[in-house]
Amino acid sequence: MSEWRNASGNTLRDYPRPSLAVDVAVLTVAEARLHVLVVESPHDGLALPGTFVHPNERTRDAADRALRTKAGVSDVEMHQLAIFDDPTRDYRGWVMSMAYGTAVARDRLPGNAFLVGVTDGEPDESLAWDHARMVRLAVADLRARYADEVDPDYLIGHEFTVLELRQLYEAIYEHALPKDTFRRQVSDGLDSTGKVSSAAGGRPAELFRRRAGTYLPRSAAGVFEAHRIDVTR
Amino acid sequence: MSEWRNASGNTLRDYPRPSLAVDVAVLTVAEARLHVLVVESPHDGLALPGTFVHPNERTRDAADRALRTKAGVSDVEMHQLAIFDDPTRDYRGWVMSMAYGTAVARDRLPGNAFLVGVTDGEPDESLAWDHARMVRLAVADLRARYADEVDPDYLIGHEFTVLELRQLYEAIYEHALPKDTFRRQVSDGLDSTGKVSSAAGGRPAELFRRRAGTYLPRSAAGVFEAHRIDVTR
DNA sequence: TGAATAGTGTCTATTAGACATTATAAG
């Protein structure tokens, strides 16, 4: 590699470079609760799927690759959370990790996926390294995005009833939501399909689709979120 | 360095590592407008202050060091924005950059600081590399944080009038705010000092301090922000 | 006194939240 030199005299070979990893917190809703996808290794215990970044690879592509090869998940839209850069965070040496977050419907994950429940941003089982903090950031990010749009990550299908949508939001925000207020908050973000769901004992519920390009009202965050997750820990 | 090997067989020396830089978007309000602090280099033109990360240094410490040495600014609380990792983004080779954002009062910057006006997240003059995108992220981050608390970055002093505070917010959000509604939005986040400002022709204005540990109401974001900055570009 | 600015009261339209009512299905 030629030694390009910029105005301040730095070159790309002046000093050691960090190893760069990515880790991905894949959230999902199963049994009406938030879960995070983990992988188990004999040496490090439970951890988020991750990998080292390959030469000239983007971190997002590395995260995609980690999900594909270690968790059997593809075609996921991810969001940068933070870089974890404590030089002592990895026993192997100077390893930084870019954390990504996303959410995927349960039925897009392998049937034997290892899911750990998440309560108020905290995994029910302890994770390796600083991965619990990554989960906390992922949940805060998920909640912020879900207060902005109707189920942007398609945790439920393309067509759904308001009840199904509300139960999804109750799982994400971890508390009950009033059914009439919830309906009014989201109704502007829904398109009616005309169809109804097969009734479960009572009046059949109407099936809706996400309305493209609509945001939920600013008040939605206040309605959904009972409290804020402390992401500073 | 010993070759620690983890369960999946990776080592820390398997493949090349990226050079890692940091760049900092320091926003300030001058002449009732948002500005961003830039440095000028003969080779690259206008750019955000930045530096390469030193061995075993945290990115935040590197960002501190860049601000101190290249812009004469110290003791600034910064926020991670995003990692910029396009492998072709730097002509010198594979260089990623972690972007940080912050805001600093004009009088904490050197008198000869190079400030570029910012309109709707866009610097008035073109910046090197992808630094304009970093500015966009910094402005979005600033607005989100200022909708949460009263001037958390101390862009105005410890004691201030509601008028001064409102003019600050009008500069940050780039539109006029109704004086009575604004006052009601922020009043719960203020403590009265009893003192009044030296009058400027009319009734003297009361001086307030930030009330510790209070958040602005959730509706504040809707009142302040006329529209959202597109950070996807 | 009038001019200028700070601060507050009032009215209206909107709406979150609670509750009641109607609508539509199955048995």
Add this chain to the structure above:
DNA sequence: CTTATAATGTCTAATAGACACTATTCA
């Protein structure tokens, strides 16, 4: 019919936004 669930209407309290009014200074 009864029962169950969906969807909507109604009432109240809170409040954003607009506007007017009062308060306090200086000239």
